[in-house]
Amino acid sequence: MNVRQVSHLYSLLRPSNIQEIYSPLLSSHQVRLFVKRDDAIHSVISGNKWRKIKHLLHHVEQSGFSKVASMGGRYSNFLHALSYVCKHLNWHCDCYVRGYPQQSFTPMLQDIKGWGARLIFCDKQEFRNIRQQAPNLPKDVFWIPEGGFSELAVKGVKETFYELPLDKNAGFDYLVSAAATGTTLAGYLKGIEQLKRNVRIVGVRVLNNDDEIEEKVRQLTKKSINSTEFDLVRGYEFGGFAKRDERLEQFITSFESIHAIPIEPVYSGKSFFATFDLIQQGYFKPGSRILLVHCGGLQGKRT
Ligand SMILES: Cc1ncc(COP(=O)(O)O)c(C=O)c1O
Known part of the structure; x- marks a missing residue:
């Protein structure tokens, strides 16, 4: 197989679904939450x-x-x-x-x-x-x-935006994603820039790499990104990369049993936990629609 054939094979599985989540927490804070199921793109090359x-x-x-x-x-x-x-x-x-x-x-x-x-x-x-x-x-x-x-990776992530609804009423006010190297965030920022979408990007930091993410996003987008262009949320690292505690594990078990979406403790567990916690804190404006991207990584659930 060549790259075009592999690409064709896997692009059959895109665009990934957008699945709405229902929970009393969401209605009490007047927000709607949707998960972009990039985890379902493929069993290995997912997210x-x-x-x-x-x-x-x-x-x-x-x-x-x-x-x-x-x-x-x-x-x-x-x-x-x-x-x-x-x-x-x-x-x-x-x-x-x-x-x-x-x-x-x-x-x-x-x-x-x-x-x-x-x-x-x-x-x-x-x-x-x-x-x-x-x-x-x-x-x-x-x-x-x-x-x-790399810029080529940013270009690929940017294409996520081609899969989002164009209709103004079906659009999103926030896009939340786990962040490690910042490449994925840079891709979303490029998507917003190219398609002129008014979406606030929220990156959930999953490892303690202070300042590195902003710097890397800056390098990849070749512009001076400042904190007004995206939010980098700290405080959900649970001790650092791949670290976890009982609270996170309990959240994952409960989320999976209620919503039947698998998540894992390294990336999606932390970004999903953070999203629910931020909703609880009133971080998202009432009336908003939040898109939480499931970036995959489920194979990492195995120990
Ligand atoms: C499952 C998963 N989610 C999120 C990320 C974060 O991506 P980035 O390093 O581009 O910030 C990664 C790392 O590539 C990942 O494997």
């Missing part, structure tokens, strides 16, 4: 992943490469999705992973290895170094930055 990698892969192919390398943590959804697509494209994929080979393999690493990608483990310092500067790679290997951080 923001296909949006992020689609244009990157086209670019790699058009540039004549069939070998890629990228980096991520032991639970990386990005490396997981990338290595899966590479298997279908019959491309070579090198994954630089923060960790040690003697640590137990996460389900993601097992999958990645099973799909034929090569795992290259790096310690903390080496990982930091390749974040600053890509490793020395053979000339025929294309480097993809961590989490797909």
